[in-house]
Amino acid sequence: MSKQKLIEQQLEQALMEGRWKLFERLPAERQLAEEMRVNRTTLRAALSALAGRGILETTHGSGTRVRALPSEHPAQCILADRLYASLLLVPPIIHASSLIIRPSQIISLERLLPIAGAALRNDDTKAFVQAHIQFFMEAARFINNTSISAALASCLPDGKSLVRLFNACELQQNEMLFAHLARILSAMRHADAADASAATQAYFSTLQTLAEKK
Numbered sequence: 381m382s383k384q385k386l387i388e389q390q391l392e393q394a395l396m397e398g399r400w401k402l403f404e405r406l407p408a409e410r411q412l413a414e415e416m417r418v419n420r421t422t423l424r425a426a427l428s429a430l431a432g433r434g435i436l437e438t439t440h441g442s443g444t445r446v447r448a449l450p451s452e453h454p455a456q457c458i459l460a461d462r463l464y465a466s467l468l469l470v471p472p473i474i475h476a477s478s479l480i481i482r483p484s485q486i487i488s489l490e491r492l493l494p495i496a497g498a499a500l501r502n503d504d505t506k507a508f509v510q511a512h513i514q515f516f517m518e519a520a521r522f523i524n525n526t527s528i529s530a531a532l533a534s535c536l537p538d539g540k541s542l543v544r545l546f547n548a549c550e551l552q553q554n555e556m557l558f559a560h561l562a563r564i565l566s567a568m569r570h571a572d573a574a575d576a577s578a579a580t581q582a583y584f585s586t587l588q589t590l591a592e593k594k
Contacts, residue, residue, distance in 0.1 A: 387418055387426040392450045395435065403530050406436070406444045432506065434513075434538020447533050458541065459591055465535035467584040471577040473520050473532055474564060478573035481522045486569050488518055493565060500551075500558055508554070509542040515561060519568070537587075549590055557586060 400406060406427075407415070413423045427444055430436040437447040492515045499507035513536060520532045537545075546554055560583035567576035 383418060383422050384425045384429070387416060387422060388429050390416065391426060391430060392435070395446065396450050400446050402446050402449055402534065404446050405442075406446070408443065431539075432543075433540040434536070437533070448538060459537055459545070460588075462535055462537045462541075463584060463588045463591055466537065467581065467588065469531060469535050470516060470584060471580040473523070473528060474516075474568070474580040475573045475577035476528075477519045477522045478568045478571060478576040481519075481568055481571070485522050486565075489515060489565055489568065492518070493562060496558060496561065500554055505543050505546050506539070509539050509546060512542070512557070512561060513539060515564075519564075545587070545591055553586075553590060557583065560586060 394400065406412060409420050409423060409427075413420045416423065427436055427438060431438050431444070431447075435446070435448050435450055436444050438444045492511045496508055496511035496515075499505070499511060516532060516536060517529070520529050523529075546557075560579055563579040564576050564583065567573075567579055
């Protein structure tokens, strides 16, 4: 087993044992690397791998936080649970965000669509998934309520599960998800909260259907 994988497992075990709570910030990289007796490059790779699985979230200038706790349940069950939770929670969040979002804030969402589109064309599933997750997290931040952002972070599917799902889908199916995302952005741009909510519901309903078929 590689050193990186070993550190990954140690971090995951520490999370399962409750060392860090949900949304709590991890120690600085230098401190954590010294504690785990590993170089910072290996630690950073392990943190990145856990972030790719949706367990951690690293923000430049803010460090690394716990985004979701590891689970011993099968990945498919976790995905189904999170998709169901997202279907219930995300449309109302997008509806509320659409009512208060300012034109200047739309720009940060508009930048994500070309990234997602380029990733889709280049068959870069990981970047495609990251753009989707970032889109919803960014949209929720405009409400400026940490509890809402935390609720969204805890219910969105993790990146690793979505990568597996999107890789199992045909190009046409991924294009349909991208179209839903574009519709959400268009509705938010025009402050059409009802359509933004409906498009979000269609997005997660599509994800649910695809996951059930795989």
